[in-house]
Amino acid sequence: MIFKIQKIYINNISVFLFLPYNIYKGGIILKYGVFLIMLLILMGCSSNSPAGTLSDKDTNPNVNIIKEVEPDWLKHHYLSDNMDRGNHDYYDQVLVIDPTVIPSSYTRGDIVFFSNSTNDQMISRVIALPGEKVSISDGQIFINNKKLDAFYGKAHRLGFDKNSYFPAMDKAGIEYNKEGMMDTFNTSMKERELSENEYFVVSDDWMRGTMQPLEQGDIIGKVLGYQYGYKN
Incomplete structure (x- = not known):
């Protein structure tokens, strides 16, 4: 399987996603939103406080x-x-x-x-x-x-x-x-x-x-x- 690297930013932190080529080619569409939500939860991101505070x-x-x-x-x-x-x-x-x-x-x-x-x-x-x-x-x-x-x-x-x-x-x-x-x-x-x-x-x-x-x-x-x- 071929992977492409997609860079996104979460709370001003660079995050690199390794995506299968067919997903990358078509963009990250709604059905892959669950993956991003899980990623945010695992990172413990908070909208209330910047990272490190x-x-x-x-x-x-x-x-x-x-x-x-x-x-x-x-x-x-x-x-x-x-x-x-x-x-x-x-x-x-x-x-x-x-x-x-x-x-x-x-x-x-x-x-x-x-x-x-x-x-x-x-x-x-x-x-x-x-x-x-x-x-x-x-x-x-x-x-x-x-x-x-x-x-x-x-x-x-x-x-x-x-x-x-x-x-x-x-x-x-x-x-x-x-x-x-x-x-x-x-x-x-x-x-x-x-x-x-x-x-x-x-x-x-x-x-x-x-x-x-x-x-x-x-x-x-x-x-x-x-x-x-x-x-x-």
């Missing part, structure tokens, strides 16, 4: 205002600026925390309330889930070698990324340590594989916050938002 378009950067606090929820007056995205986010607010959330149900993008190694109570955002591999290269987070495409997926300071921070500070006439800020925006971390009992959390403000693995047992609860009526 992991997207989170569901997490909302805005903070919820909680008007009714359930009896088993916790309230905590938070006085750290590690989650500041330019609006003093979470700082000097009464946070509402749900301690009843099953630890295994936390998802990427959730903000959790936890005790750190010095028993200080902190909040940070879940970046990587149990069993995943996480790394950082020049301020960009990667999960299982895929670029994390999310508003929290790369280094930020006061809500600005590297490309927008310096022009914004210069325009406002605000002094800053350029060398120190470049170090923050170019943060790198070798790949780390999380255990089945670990999450990896990162603060929204990389200069003021923390990035660390966090065991499920250290998580106190999920941050739902601000309590209504206190400075909001």
